[in-house]
Amino acid sequence: MKPSDYRPDATDRRIINALQEGFPLSSHPYAEAAADLDLSECELIERLARLRKERAITRFGPFFDAAAMGGAFCLCAMNVPGDRFEAVTAQVNAHSEVAHNYERAHQLNMWFVLATETPEGIEAVACAIERETGLEVLRFPKLEEFYIGFRMVA
Structure with missing residues (x-):
């Protein structure tokens, strides 16, 4: 969407x-x-x-630090054929571990974040998405944490 x-x-x-x-x-x-x-x-x-x-915001709710609670986050990307984009989006978003999913104008046109209860969960969910879609899920695990605040000019 x-x-x-x-x-x-x-x-x-x-x-x-x-x-x-x-x-x-x-x-x-x-x-x-x-x-x-x-x-x-x-x-x-x-x-x-x-x-x-209006999708000016995609969610309103708490943000839980999965890593601080023993879980894990991982940024993932996929190269999804344009004619399959909506179907693959639905498949990916069907996983409760998908925290965000964005389309980008790039060869890697789908980017999403996985948040799981355990570090091993990242691999399990990414593999499940690959099996379901037939597409590779590239994994970009967090190496260092940065906080970037988003502010809108009033």
């Missing part, structure tokens, strides 16, 4: 920037987050739903 032509407005950009810093752990987290943004709880929830629907 490709992103729409939707462009976040200044309020959407403030929401995206603020919620990357954390989300309240309380009995009314949306109300608390909304108050910090000078919004109503309903407006915040509606805007998050629209951002997801």
Whole structure:
């Protein structure tokens, strides 16, 4: 699925920037987050739903550090024939271990992240995808961690 032509407005950009810093752990987290943004709880929830629907954001939820919990992450890439791209996307995304999946204009046109409960799980899931699709899954394991914050200009 490709992103729409939707462009976040200044309020959407403030929401995206603020919620990357954390989300309240309380009995009314949306109300608390909304108050910090000078919004109503309903407006915040509606805007998050629209951002997801328009694919300005692909998910809204916690990010778990699989490696810190004994698991593993691995960036993977595939060279998928154009006429099979949607079908292969569905096959890859059917695996709950696929955290992200993006199309790129490159010979390696499908890039996704595997997150598994154990380091051995990466190989098992990648091999399963290869069997199911008949295509090679290139694995690019993390050698060093970098944090790059994403901020939108308000």
